[in-house]
Amino acid sequence: MNYTEIEKISAVPAPASMIETFRAIGYSLDTAVADIIDNSISAGAKNIYVDSQWEGGGSIITIFDDGCGMNCDELIDAMRPGTKHPLDDRDEKDLGRFGLGLKTSSFSQCRMLTVLSKKKGYAPVYWTWDLDYVNYSHTWELLRYIPEGYSTFLDDKESGTLIIWSKLDRILPAETSISDNGALGKFTEAMERVKHHISMTFHRFIEDKQIKLHCWNKSILPWNPFLIGESATQALPEDYISGGATMKGYILPHKSKINDGIYKYAEGLNGWNAQQGFYVYRGKRLLLAGEWLGLFRKEEHYKLARIMIDLPNKLDTEWQIDIKKSTARPPMVCRDQLRSYALRVRSQACEAYRHRGRIIKQKSGQMFQPLWLDKKKGDKWSFVVNREHFLIQEFKELAHTDPDKAMEQVLRFIEETIPIKSIFIKESESGENQTKPFEGADNDIIIIIKTIYKNQITIGKTPEQAKAFLLNLEPFNNFPELITSI
Ligand SMILES: Nc1ncnc2c1ncn2[C@@H]1O[C@H](COP(=O)(O)OP(=O)(O)O)[C@@H](O)[C@H]1O
Ligand SMILES: [Mg+2]
Known part of the structure; x- marks a missing residue:
C-alpha cells in the first residue's frame, strides 16, 4: 500500500x-x-x-x-x-x-x-x-x-x-x-x-x-513442589517435548512415608488435591502450578502426581504465554506427548496412593502379597480375594480343627480389608462397569440355589415356601427366573 x-x-x-x-x-x-x-x-x-x-x-x-x-x-x-x-x-x-x-x-x-x-x-x-x-x-x-x-x-x-x-x-x-x-x-x-x-x-x-x-x-525459603530431597519420592526419566521443551514426572510419597511437617509443607496453600498436575517453568521461573492443562481432571487418587515442564522462552508464542505469565496453552502438536507421559505418571501415582506407596517387589526379593486382586473380564471389573495369600492358607488349615473360628476369621478378614479406596477409584474411572454378583457364573449359582432349595424341602417347607425364602435372600433375589424355574 x-x-x-x-x-x-x-x-x-x-x-x-x-x-x-x-x-x-x-x-x-x-x-x-x-x-x-x-x-x-x-x-x-x-x-x-x-x-x-x-x-x-x-x-x-x-x-x-x-x-x-x-x-x-x-x-x-x-x-x-x-x-x-x-x-x-x-x-x-x-x-x-x-x-x-x-x-x-x-x-x-x-x-x-x-x-x-x-x-x-x-x-x-x-x-x-x-x-x-x-x-x-x-x-x-x-x-x-x-x-x-x-x-x-x-x-x-x-x-x-x-x-x-x-x-x-x-x-x-x-x-x-x-x-x-x-x-x-x-x-x-x-x-x-x-x-x-x-x-x-x-x-x-x-x-x-x-x-x-x-x-x-x-x-523466604524455597517451596519445591517435588520433594526431591525425600527418599520416598519417585522420579520418572525425563522426556522431550517437540519444540525443545522437556518434562519430568514425580510421584510424591504417600502420607505414611513422610513426617507430618513435610506432608503439610508439600500441600502448599491449596491442599494436596489442588497441587497435582503440571508445573510449567519458563527459564527457571514457574508460570503455572498444578494444572492438567485441560487434559485431565483433578482427582483425589492422582494427588501424588506432579510433572515438571521446562520451556525455553523462545517457545512463548507457541505455548501462548499470557501477559500475566500465569497461563500457558500447550500447542496441539505436544498434547498427545503430554497426555501419554502424564498417563504413566498418573497411573504410578495412583498405585502409590492405593498401596500406601508400597513397592510391589520388595528389596529382599520377597514378593509382596496383596490381599485383594483386581480382575478384569471384557470391560467389566471386580475385586477378588487373593486365594494364594498366606492368611487364606492358614484359614484352610484352621477349618479342619475349628471351622467356626476359621469362618469367623475369614469374615472378619474380609470386612477389615475391603479395598474401599480402590473400588472408589475404579467406580469413578469406569462408571457402572463392575460385575454384578455371580455375573457370568450361572452354573455356580444354579448349583447353590438348588442345594439351598433341597435343604429347605428337607426341613419340611413346601416348594412355594422354599422359593419365597430364596427370593428374599440376597444375592439370590437377583435371580428370580432361576428360582421360579426350579
Ligand atoms: N527493577 C528493575 N530494574 C531495572 N530495570 C527495570 C526494572 N523494572 C523494569 N525495568 C526496565 O523496564 C522495562 C519495562 O518493564 P516491564 O514493563 O515489566 O516490561 P518487560 O519486563 O516485559 O520488559 C524492562 O524491560 C527494564 O528495562
Ligand atoms: Mg517485566
Whole structure:
C-alpha cells in the first residue's frame, strides 16, 4: 500500500480509559508481585525485599532490589506502556516479554506507582504514575513525586530499584481506618499468600542461590513442589517435548512415608488435591502450578502426581504465554506427548496412593502379597480375594480343627480389608462397569440355589415356601427366573 497518498487522522487512545483497561487484565496480588520480581531478576538483582506498611487505606507495598537500576531516560522509558516489542528476541534469561508488566501488574493493584531507581554512577531518580492525575488531566504524564520518607532510600546504595505501590484501592478501600483490625487481618493474610506464591514461583532461583528473597526482613525459603530431597519420592526419566521443551514426572510419597511437617509443607496453600498436575517453568521461573492443562481432571487418587515442564522462552508464542505469565496453552502438536507421559505418571501415582506407596517387589526379593486382586473380564471389573495369600492358607488349615473360628476369621478378614479406596477409584474411572454378583457364573449359582432349595424341602417347607425364602435372600433375589424355574 502506498501510505503517502492516503488521508490520515490521529486516533490516540484516551489515557484514562486505556489505563482502566490495563487494570482489568486479571492479575492477583500474588501474580502482580511476581511480575515485579521478574524485572528485578532480569536486572541482575541478588536481593529482593518485599515489604508492606500498614496505614489503613493509606497502606503501601514496596519491592526493592539491588539490581542494575536505571538512569532517568531509562526509567521514563520503563514507565511507558509497551516499552518493548513483544516479538523482539529476548535474552535467554530475560523474564519479560510485553514491555507492560511493570505498569499493568502495578495498576492492577494500586492507583499510584512510583519507581525510584539508581544506576551505578548516576544520581537516584524517581517518577510516578498517578491514575487520579491521568483521569483528571487526560494526558499520559508522569509526576515528579515520591511518597514521603522514600526519596533518600537509595542514596547509600550503589544501584537498585524501589517500586512503591500506594493508593491500594484494589486491596483496601481508601477510607479504611488504620484501627480496622479486620482489614489489617485480611491485608496480612494477602501478604502471606504473596510470600508463599513467590517462594514457589522463584524456588529454583533461591535454591540455586541466584537470588535471596526477603519479606518483612525475613528470608523466604524455597517451596519445591517435588520433594526431591525425600527418599520416598519417585522420579520418572525425563522426556522431550517437540519444540525443545522437556518434562519430568514425580510421584510424591504417600502420607505414611513422610513426617507430618513435610506432608503439610508439600500441600502448599491449596491442599494436596489442588497441587497435582503440571508445573510449567519458563527459564527457571514457574508460570503455572498444578494444572492438567485441560487434559485431565483433578482427582483425589492422582494427588501424588506432579510433572515438571521446562520451556525455553523462545517457545512463548507457541505455548501462548499470557501477559500475566500465569497461563500457558500447550500447542496441539505436544498434547498427545503430554497426555501419554502424564498417563504413566498418573497411573504410578495412583498405585502409590492405593498401596500406601508400597513397592510391589520388595528389596529382599520377597514378593509382596496383596490381599485383594483386581480382575478384569471384557470391560467389566471386580475385586477378588487373593486365594494364594498366606492368611487364606492358614484359614484352610484352621477349618479342619475349628471351622467356626476359621469362618469367623475369614469374615472378619474380609470386612477389615475391603479395598474401599480402590473400588472408589475404579467406580469413578469406569462408571457402572463392575460385575454384578455371580455375573457370568450361572452354573455356580444354579448349583447353590438348588442345594439351598433341597435343604429347605428337607426341613419340611413346601416348594412355594422354599422359593419365597430364596427370593428374599440376597444375592439370590437377583435371580428370580432361576428360582421360579426350579
Ligand atoms: N527493577 C528493575 N530494574 C531495572 N530495570 C527495570 C526494572 N523494572 C523494569 N525495568 C526496565 O523496564 C522495562 C519495562 O518493564 P516491564 O514493563 O515489566 O516490561 P518487560 O519486563 O516485559 O520488559 C524492562 O524491560 C527494564 O528495562
Ligand atoms: Mg517485566
